[in-house]
Amino acid sequence: MSMSGVIKNFPGQFSYKPEIQNKERLAKRPWHIVVGMGGSHLAADLLKVWNPRLPLFIHKNYGLPKVPDEILNNSLIIASSYSGNTEETLDAYEEAKKKDIPLAVLSIGGKLLKRAEKDGAPYIQMPDTGIQPRSALGFNIKALLALMGEENALEEISTLARTLQPDELEQNGKELAKNLYGFIPIIYASERNESIAYNWKIKFNETSKIPAFYNVFPELNHNEMTGFDIKPKTSKLSKNFFFILLSDEADHPKIQKRMAVLKKLYQARDLPVAEIKLSGRDVFHKIFSSLILADWATYYTAEGYGVEPEAIPMVEEFKRLVA
Structure with a gap:
């Protein structure tokens, strides 16, 4: 298939x-x-x-x-x-x-x-x-x-x-893939939603065959974000990244505020940011709707780079070498 x-x-x-x-x-x-x-x-x-x-x-x-x-x-x-x-x-x-x-x-x-x-x-x-x-x-x-x-x-x-609808999420995933083409994605979420962000990351790694990273609020506000306070000699490094913020109305209000403020700070530094709002009928629906969107985004990213999205040949090669 x-x-x-x-x-x-x-x-x-x-x-x-x-x-x-x-x-x-x-x-x-x-x-x-x-x-x-x-x-x-x-x-x-x-x-x-x-x-x-x-x-x-x-x-x-x-x-x-x-x-x-x-x-x-x-x-x-x-x-x-x-x-x-x-x-x-x-x-x-x-x-x-x-x-x-x-x-x-x-x-x-x-x-x-x-x-x-x-x-x-x-x-x-x-x-x-x-x-x-x-x-x-x-x-x-x-x-x-x-x-x-x-x-x-x-x-x-x-x-x-019966409630998940992959077809309804395909176009948004395709559009996200188009916007982040040529960039390395970094996914941010609340600590509670860390596993969702991690799933997004590994889908970019395994499906799209590109580097991808993730971090969580509020910890990233105390360290990682300062790495993107662009200076003349670091701008070439920072411009390689595309930020995906997984926002959730169920998050603590202070976490929601931190995410909104960081989005403004990054955009003021001309860093590309996409906010994905997590939503669903219940927690399970919210989780898996987000992951289906990630599947589409990473699938179309793989297509854009001309790579096979299913197999993970480097993992198989590694297993042979360590056996």
Whole structure:
């Protein structure tokens, strides 16, 4: 399926009904620790946007996170690897086994799923539709919610199958891609919406094959913005960037004010700025509407540069070299 087809068909992922194998062995714990790399932790990141108070840790490394034993010993470790062959996640799985910490697995197959089957660990085998992990967020977030026992959230997020409208966002994404052509995008958001900004960034990296960066308010007002206080000898550097501000009416009023003031400061220095207003019927709708817009923007950016939007050959090359 083409990348444009993947974007248009994305809402259908929310019709997916995950099935937990070895469900009788699924431990109920007050904490959840998701271990995953790349696109395999993005769903967990977005759940923290949906509910910042969620007792959820996200670990993006080898082994297990350095959290107090009281938390670690009262956690369900969810090993998430889309391919099932992610080195760091396999290592975390084995570490959890050694420490006798309850495990569950999310994957489409690979070594991780085989280990779960062999060990009798609870697992969900997500659909293998041939798409990249970053494009499978609907499958991933529903599977994750199922393992976490978040039944109300599962019901709520399933409505996105009929309420998300990728076609309505395509033209805005295409226009944004046209405006930022030739620039390096920097995405800014509130701290709560950090994971949305991060998703935008990696979509530019992986789909468009261009550098992209992100930061959050209010921290960036204390450091990063001063790097764009243009001086005669630094103007050539600053002029390479295009700023995307993800504004949200749900943000703290002081954060909204900071974003508005920064926009004026940057524009006064002739820096290109686009403000994207996050909106939706509910938090999940707001999150994924924004990410579909990002999909279109990065897809058309890739088209503008003549690069293939789906594959990530440099990641595959790197994996071969470190194997």
